[in-house]
Amino acid sequence: MRSQARAWSKFFVKQHDGTREPLTREQLIQALEYSDDPEAQELINSVTRHVVSIRGTRPFWNRKRQDLEAYAYSLGCPGAFITFSPADLHWRSLYQHMPRYGEWLRASEPERMALSRYLLRQNPHIAAFHFYRRYCFFRDIVLRKKFNITDYWDRYEWQGRGSPHNHGLYWMENCPGTDMEDEAARDVFARTWGFHITAINPEPTRTVPQGEGNPLSVDPLSIEMTFLRLSQIVNRCQRHKCNTTYCLRARKRTGDLARDMEGAAADIEAANVASPERECRFDFPRALRELAAIIRKEGRSYYVFEAARNDNLMNHFNPAIVLGWLANIDISPCTSLQGVITYAAKYCSKSEKKTEPYCKLADQVLPHTARRQPLLSFSSRLMNKLIAERDYSAQEISHLLLNIPLQEGTRLVVAVDCRPLAQHARSYRVDEDVNETIGSYRKYLERNDQHEDITYLEYLQSYNLKTWRRLAGQAKKRVLSYFPRYRSMESSPQFNDFCRVKLMMSHPHRSPHELLVVGGLRFDSFAAAYKCCREHHDTHSDDHYGEPDTNELRAEDDEFELEIHEEPVADEDWHELARMLPDRPLEEEDIDILGRRDIDINYDWTPHVGRYTDNGILNGDYWKQRKAGNRRDLDVDHQPLEARDSLIREQRLVYDTVMDHFLTREPSQLLLHVDGGGGTGKSYLINLLSAHLQAAAAGRGTPVWRAAPTGVAGNQISGTTLHSLLHLPINKDFKPLSAVDMAQLQKKLRDNIRL
Template structure:
């Protein structure tokens, strides 16, 4: 039975055994749950009454073995290469044949003539240039912003002669820091390479059979030269000022970008269309945007024109499976291509958005013949209708409506299961982890890798970190701490690496909701329980990090160290990853009444020998752990040491604080009512009052896909069908318990709960 606002509701949410149903495939092996006798098995291994040190060693070894068991498996039939634990069969099982060459799903190996092309060389020989914005996040990953402009183009009309001339290429605006250099990786051009590539394409690719290889254009190309200086670009100074570097004369002497025009520090913005050509919003959203371009078009990487998305196949392959297959293709060229993965995600999201819009109109008969003017009037009378409309797009993974729906589900989970025990926040130290680079390189010792090599490996393998998150949750947290339920979501830090927020329900944990002022016995019970899990004590608060970064320590080296050596390692790790180093205006400082500035995390904290629960001035229960460092975040000793990165752990002490946490961290993408209203108004402004609402609804859903930016790692995560969240094996089912409540009323109620 479900509950709403503390009382029984007339429709319910049941939790059953399953997980994120939106996922296409989940390339993970099953792990025993917390009731599988894992601890009993550990006792058999270590003895009848294992000590705490033996338990720690056992689970540390278990995590290490889990990471060692991860390897890339390549199927000889479908040519997919995926990172999984021990596997001897294709992850597709009986569906493997759908992704084989016999079903026209093998794009083939890269011919020598087309290998090692730079980004600029690809542009010179490409017949089609989609429009998208790509930027490089601080430090590591690529990302993209906005929507791809994707429409049918008569290729023969403007690209019969190849290669293009450098001055005629689609415009690229490159923003780079002044102290950075762009080398041959992006902008090097070799005339001989271009000739060989076009000759091969003319013979082997049906989309190039009618091209004319233009000798005049070839003669204008350099023999082997970086052409960055010949394209439109600008440099970003250390103070953020913009200096235009344009070889063409401009009509303006302004050399600064206005405030708000530049949102990212390290940007590659590709328009990939002539700068003089403009397209209206209408052209971007009409029905042609739904389909893959049909006139002589094919993705850059499909060298021999095989494995086209729109070709006729014996077994149908949808767009989601198609892109997932290419991302997992054995040589990894699609997953690491600087633009293909972003183009694929945005195209898939927009096609899904348009389909969802059509289904929305079909399922709500009263909207079928409604005009924009009619809908405006309906929204004035009943603003909640906006939530109902937006709720229908919650199947588009990664969007704001998607996360809004997840929040509603999580609130119901808390209502039924009770208050969870712990908050968890895991951050990535993926530039350092040796077990991760063992997977990426195949070598156990990666200490000699340069920082650039580490960054390149992560850029080219953007979803390898996912498995480390799964290992720590499945093989350690759930079993060592007797977790009966959990929920977590994966989000992405500013530089693109995964960041996990979650909550745990632990068996046998005291119910802090029962603690009342003056109830010393229950306070003592809760303090003893949480003190064993959470602390802020550094074994050596005066230590200084020297030499190798502490996150680069091998687990197998740590397991066999003495307790003193482990404490030394933990101290270095805490100083590096768990310390609130300083307060800053743009991070944690908040101005209180009277102009006093205060850290929102309440640092520095008071030192104390023992953890304690207490009631604050507002009557809210609070917990302070034992502490010998005023700037140390709360943590769990074992999890901190085994994760080798920032790992915050806090008790859940009140339902009120839990709901604040859910709104701030679990559902960051939730649409507020004011912005939702603005979204509707901006879409309506692009249509006349007499237009049918189908196109505005489609455009509304498309716009929800572009309200935020996506890193390369998140793009691959979504396209490959991996979990964006996990409810610990539970599925949410809507039950109508009121025979007088019709289906539309249920959806409206859900929209209010999940979208408000």
Template sequence: MLRTDNAYKFMKNIRGSPAFWNSVLLDLLATVRQLGIPTWFLTLSAADMQWPEIIRSIALQYGTQLTDDDVKKMSWENKCKWLRSNPVTAARQFDHRLNLFFKKYIGGKGHPIGELQDYMIRIEFQARGSPHAHTILWMKNAPKLGVDEDAEVINFINEHQSCAIPDNSDEDMRDLVLSRQKHVHSKTCRRAGSCRFKFPHPSSMETIIARQPSDVNPAAMSKELKTKEEVLRKVRTIMEDKNTPQDISLEHLLRRAKVDPQEYQQALKLTKSREQIILRRNPSETDINQYNPKILKLWRANMDIQFILDQYACIMYITSYMLKSERAMSDLLQKVLEESRGEDLKSKLRKVGSAFLNNREVSAQEAVYRLLSLPLQRKSRQVVYVNTATKDKRVSMLKPRHVLESMDDDDDNIFCTSPLDRYASRPRVLEEMSLAEFRATYNTDVLDGRDDNGRNDKDRIQRHPPVIKLQNNLGNMKRRRQHCIIRFHKETKNDEERYRNLLMLYLPWRDEEVDLKAGFPSYKDHFEHVIDTVRANEAMFSINADAIDAAYNDLLRNGPPEDIWHSIAPNVEFEQAEQQAEGITVGGEMSEEDQRENIDLTPQSTANHRSELHARFTAELNRVRMSSEEYRTMMRSLNSKQMEVLRFHRKWCKDTIIALKHDKPAPQYTIFFSGPGGVGKSHIIKLVHHETLRLLTPLSGRYFDPNDLPVLLTAFTGTAAFGINGMTLHSALCLGCGGKEYQPLSSDKLNTLRSRLGKLKLLIVDEVSMVGADILYHVHRRLQDICGNSDPDTRFGGVSILAVGDLFQLQPVGQRHVFSEPSSDYAKLHAKFNGSLWEENFRMIELTESMRQKEDQDFANLLMRVRKAACTESDINILKSRVISKTDPYPSEALHVFRNNKEADDHNLKHLTKLSSKVFHIKAIDTKDLRTGLTNVAISTKSSGNRALKEVLSVAVGARVMVTVNVDVSDGIVNGAFATVVAIDSTGLDVQTILVKFDSDWVGQQAIANSQYKQAYPGVVPIQRQNIQVSPNSSGRRSVQKPSCIAISRLNHSHHKHRLLEQTELGGGAE
């Protein structure tokens, strides 16, 4: 392994590793070489949500008896709950079901797809973790393309393969076909406007084997293919016409398209590439994936079945599927080896092992398969490796220690007997038997003579004795019941070695040092002298070997065709793509300023995102609770309206407890808690959060697990979230930034959210006025995904929502008001059929008594009228009395609020130049994908562009600055946090860190505690470069910059209520 730089192959005995699957692949290629091209590709998926016996078995283990009807009526959430509670039983049930299905049915006397002769099964796991089986089947006396007549092949296919929709006389079969085998287009299957799984398939009057045009003239071939495309285009146009009846016959379809039936069938017989099968199907069946009616009826889950036409398709399929799921891991291990060149063997192996252990994710059911040693692959024949290397390159095994200790010191017979030793000592009766036949026929283990299905091998040679006694006292050997498969190294570089291998395998010999050359000048000369004997023996173990080698070499040079899996097993591949895309969080467009500013700066794409998510929720779970004294003080300060809100919520908590104790869904409320600033909304939020935890926490152990969060406290902006000790809405629910369309999560990230928020009962959303209509829809969809509740009559996954805010505030940037019609097409469609999420679900409770300005009722009333744009003449006069000119003396260091970014930037730059300290200009670093290196793409500085990170940040000691992204919400380092620059750590003009002192002593406490500067600069927070992804034109560019800006002034829209300012100057004119 070290000589060939394949040290990672030491893991070939670790099931599921790349080296393991590579070994399985070599076994399978050897099987194809010896047995010939298989007959069928068959893929069987798991349907653990539709197989009631699995959930019934799991429930029975927990003392609950369920009927099939109970399971069928069960909600998706409860089914998931049962499956998650015992993945061991779910995995074992699939393994048992598959094993029985092959032994009793596929390999039984029913012969649903022909008489089974040999098979190979590989278990793969989908994105959600459920297993499916990829199988390769050899059927006895099955016709082969190019050997048998086309009519015989077509009759065999028609007998065992179908894409027909059964009529209503068999409702069960019809339902199975339509629910399991019908392809429904989605965004995951679209590529350049067409379906990558090749649906819809063309309709045909009969099953056809399509081939390339027979004319060898390129111009003539091109003309034939263009004619074909034109004919099919006409038919396709009519098929896609909305006015075409779904049950139209092919005859009427062709008539509408003005295409001659014979011309159409002739067009179907032509293909640009290799041969392909076009099944007979009606126009209504063009989206039905092929199936075997008998198998589908019994298996009752998705299936794919494909007749194998030639060795090329066979090699492409088996090689791709054997290595598909482990290709990334294999590449990683190879990279680790390259990086560890020059290190000792122990270090290399340690690094390879560590990379394998720490960079491979497995689902619960895959973990069960590995831990319980459930078979990840099965085959009907044993495969043995015949080592044909020269003696100096072969590895021998030492005899056991106790045997060596009992031997004489001068005895050099220290190695175990090898298969080659046994062959050289075979009895005289087997003198003319080659090494290949010997290894395939005889075995030392008397128990290893039975194949998996117990059938006798009809091709065994009866003239060979059942038991043989080896010469030189090497023991006995027993004839196998079935020839095994031999695998050997095929030499391609050295001609002499290649001829030596052929002679060693297929020419009888006793002494390899003498007999293989037999006095000839070279192995090649000897081979040519005995070529007839060698070829005759080789024919027993190599069928179409040259064609298989050519296909395999083509694969090594060019890789598998991109769509090979999509065409061979479209059902499984579509399901896999759906599950993966369900959780791929596509980065939204970096559009509006406040949208970008209020998204948490979190490395969502890193490998440890799950641990980061868990840490995020653990911090929320462990947040310091309100003390009893603080609780009593806050309760005593409530006015009557506030107390009414709290009593309502307390009753909901008690109703929820009763419902959960009786295994019923918790009651749901959706309340909009409104009122102007200063009426105590934040006060009520904290009390509602505390009451929920106080009343529901006692259910821990019975309904809630220790890591469950029954209530989640969120706000739209980081500043507001810090003000209420909560999380941002985007951070809590992993919502994407920007973009109006909902982006589902990846399965692993969604599973993490479900493990922490799956039993969420109340979501509190502060600053709901900043939440647009599209984001509200995203919250609804995300909670549906988390809670597993997609009931169209249920909103927000059954979670209660307390939305807090004041809708008289400014409209959300880049989005419509939360009560308006959303801009997303899917959200519009949802509103059309299910009603507005806001208007038809939320009930408003309004507070009107100002607690903040209760000592100055006149000013409170003025603010109320300003809020509603109902100012009196007296109000306007009072406000005008506060207007000053630029020459008037006023505290110029106060925060200035402007209408637009340009005015704010100009004002900031003016004040920055007045500072006596050195000004540093820090340029953002733009990268593109990790593969293309640095780019010079500038970040937009316009008001409609990305303002979270500036292209060039100018800063100096003494400057007032403000954080512009949410770096750490729990520590208060959030968008809108103000600070003063205390020091700048730099090397020349290269700035590493900006040290700032925040206005609030509560901000940055964790960062200060972990700071390397805390001795030299106590109480100062270090600000590092931050990485954020921007997606103009979907370039996937990442920008790295300090998350701050000069903050003498700010855009007026971003002026938040959660900061009380003694001095504020509104700029920009009176309009």
């Protein structure tokens, strides 16, 4: 992650300095003297925007939150929210991939738990990948078929001792409507979901019989699915246990709001003795109820689903899911878009501890900025600060190293810049230099005549943004993430911009000014033009940007205070070693202090003085100078003519074919494909041919250019790579050769034989 921070810092500086004069340290300090000022905020935000690409950071999750909100606006309210937790101390499917599996099977329950903890600590990568694959198979095989899932958005999170959890929102076919203001609709919603979700404990008074064993670690294929099996699992996994480090919180506000505490359990009362003002943020214990219902929680604007329950502490569950997953799950139907937006703000981009604003982080790193390349130093430090503002568990690190996605979804999200064209963000492509590229909106405005009648909405949702080819028929439409979302109230000063965006998405145009013309009439404002559009056009596709005079959905505040419970962490040996290094804090990567540490100052550098005096090292272009001074020479060592007699029959056939073609000066092209496995003499034949062709050229230089697909193969034949020879881009957009490059390449290849 720090390596990515360095790379993105260099890119940011290249981009910044390519458009204006480089900043000195004094100018940077002056620019950020008041970090709350708009100019300073613009610089800080331009740095943090680049951190979006570093997975797991706060800006990364903020972007994912915006993506989730775009899903909700585009696809409507999802059917259900489901959380999957692991039983990674018990799952047989996990430990069969671990070392010492036979010992794990034979062990008693206490011995097995101790061994599981040890194996989990030693093999976090296996646990991380197993959870990912288990969830993906479960989602695609069980959930998709049981609930007719059409779309989903899910993310991974690490809690407590570092085990992963998956939180997902799922869109389903034929879900009941979410018109919660209609009592009849609420009743249908509750009865429909009541068939699928319950909090009924099959054995509310169950006690574990002696010698019963662990229901989570048995082979699920050898166990019959009975109510006893269901009871064993839900009583082990689904009953909530309150504690101060997990769910007991103090409310942010006090008042006369009463809570329904019917049937409160004794363990909750005991937990609250030491801290009576704390309450469970998940509202346990909950009231018993015979039938599922839709209720409105106190202090909330939206309704929630409550399943039938006979156990105050039982989490919602679906029997099929909990029997298949064999670990704790939570499932709740989504009742409104408001609830989804609140979830996105509360959980999707949440941090493990209270985080500071970006401007405060900038204030902390600014005094430590280096004098040389100050902008690079500042941006690198700020990015590293964002990376290091929380802890990462071993399984999360393994998840990142294995390149497993942190978030997955069925739709591709496209960002839509809704600001006026002159204010649009600039797009860049990175090759040897930073080059500006055309943004999506400019590409749309400059489209070919054959796409004249296509709207910007159609282009973004259903076309390849580079080639303008329509996506395949089975491809899902893209989800559009609008920024900013202007207020749609007619009294708002942003209403004119709101109307401009609505026209921009639905009306084909070549210039933003054309949007002022509707039905052949030109209007003075976008608001007036859009009013005319609404009166006369009723066939526009839904752009999911909202309708006029509708309230904007905003996340509701959490009713509980955020509390941090830090557990003591046993340092690894390398942590202790890191603290012994001079001026080298564990949490910072301080490159700029190199040369000024005590160990550097006290060292006798005399023997090293004058060793590296090359100006190229000081100027940073050492390798460019070396390449310029050592041009590639494709000449090969002399080989006597008799060496051709060492060739076997097939090699000699190739040799004679190439030599005859060259010596007779045959103008037609010779295309010859020779196959052979490793060690069959291909490189020897190529080098011998090169030597004899070089001799036949009689001092005019070698007529041969040797090229291979890879660097290793090219080195074997003393040649180059094909992409280097032909100027083919690697992992970059294809660009036509410039006239100068084309002329040079044609000159280089005009009289050559390519091997």
